[in-house]
Amino acid sequence: MKYICTRLSIVLFVVVLFSCNNTNSAATTAKNETISDTVIKATVLDSADYDKRLLAMSNGDTTGRWPVKGIYPLPGALLPYNRIVAFYGNLYSKKMGILGELPKDSMLAKLKFELAKWQAADTSLPVIPALHYVAVTAQGAPGKDGMYRLRMPFHQIDTIINWAKEINGLVFVDIQVSHSNVNAEVPLLETYLKMPNVHLGIDPEFSMKNGEVPGTKIGTFNAADINAAVDYLAKLVKQNNLSPKILVVHRFTQGMITGYDQIKKVPEVQVVIDMDGWGSRILKRSTYLRYVYKEPVAFTGFKLFYKNDTKAGDSLFTPSELLRFTPKPVYIQYQ
Template identity: 30%
Template sequence: MLTLVLIVSMTSYLINAGADQTRAASAPVSTPTASPSPSPRFDPDAGAALPQNRVVAFYAVPGASVTGPAHELTDAMLTRLKQQAAVYQQLDPAHPVLAGIDLVVSVPDRRPGPAGTYSHRVDAATINTYVEFCRKHNLLLFLDLNFGWSDPVAELNFFRPYLKLPFVHVAVDPEWMFPRHNGVPGVNLSNVRASDLNPLISAVAQMPAEYQVPRKIFMIHQYRPDGDDLANPYNPGAAIIADKKNLLNDSRVDLVIHVDSVGGWPGDIEVKTEQYTKWVAQGMQRFQNFKYGGFKIFYQLESKHKLMTPEQVMALQPAPMVITYGY
């Protein structure tokens, strides 16, 4: 907006007492001056994946063929991903589908390793290959952190350079997370608390303003029940998230509770549907600290009995906004 400042300077008439001629100086022409234009206000809603869109992603640990279809980057994988996304697009045209990859970059281990963290990181060259693949093909990329004994915030910060990119988001899997060093991934069951997850949620919530990128998704995989109604919510055998009610509610990040339990036997669809109802739908209503549900299908493991169809996934209430496929 231009602010016009009119400056009028008038010279005095000088009259010579003995002369009949006056000299008058005319006023100078006013010149508008422009104040600096304010910078456009940053809007993290602009370009945010949720809630306008739905996400369909392929899961994988790089190079591990048993984990999911995105274990290697091929034209065939990309075609299959786009075809799967198109099915959901057809079922709900009101929500354009964004295809993506859920990539485990912090991998849990049964051995402590050199750092003593019971985890290792995927090498930078491999991650960069996935980043460029997603950039080229307009895919979202979830950096999936499994932690082991690693300090959660330090692990997130290690991958922070990638999170400056607008299409990169975060997923965490508490099943492999032992912040109190009280178990071994793949050997013991884990139990995490909101206080373990909230610093991560808060850090990701600050990233849009910090990096001037759209609001990010923070996806929490849930494999086993909540502990909110248990006498001992910290029992790993009974609950994976001790106190979901205490998860941070921050509007600057899109928190997704993602059901990723595994079927593959008669009655599994009914069980997974009930889990979604309890862990997502009821939790959403009770705690009011997350707005979106997610759901995972395992192509190979669950097809041993009967693979849940996209129509059945979309019949879940509320319909999942992030749907992933593994093996």
């Protein structure tokens, strides 16, 4: 079933941006800072406990799909020991998500409110706050290099890093490659990805492999695209003695990800397939079952849209309702 309600978050900015190669960024002095005791790197992984947690996450699935069989992560892995609740957006746009829609203090207060609801719904997992920032945005115009994407200035990402420190949270930098590719875009964010509390998101919706204008068609990533991100993150983890990185891959159609069974499973990276479509509750649940549940990779996420999910009078899924899904999503994103 084709997902009829897509989230085309193309935004054209009329601002002057600094180069992504800005060497005066505060990021160059912050790369060695760590997050709180909640996610301090452990020294030993208890494999029996890890397996038990995966089994609980599978919510009694009897098909053999879940829990996903794979290798154990390096010590210090965040998943499945925590649940992450993130706010998504971009500071230049009030239309791309709650992160840019509300003033900082109001946004952080609302995030804390959602965190409390999730913690109350499932006391077995600590809940970690996160800010999921779109650092490379798809565009409706080609730009000077013809790539139909706009890289955010480092000072914007620095702002998100600083906000996350205030709430002892994680940061996800997200890329919409458009006519570019993962290999070209991810390395430009290396300064941030070396930080222990910064992780990566990649969005197939805006990967336009046949030259289309972003927003006119839903894009796609194959396993090679996703593995390029996995390999890069794994390299950073090894070189910098980091705990495993999380890679969030958005999905709401069959074609957005191809070759799911060829996505690499490595100790350094934990892959989350995030159900990213908006629409009615029935449609969202169906999408989760058809594309996320049936094609298991590792962990799952679920996005909730404050506005688009409720346009037709539906209410947002509650934490208790989503915890009845199979598998239980461990990454929750609000847009």
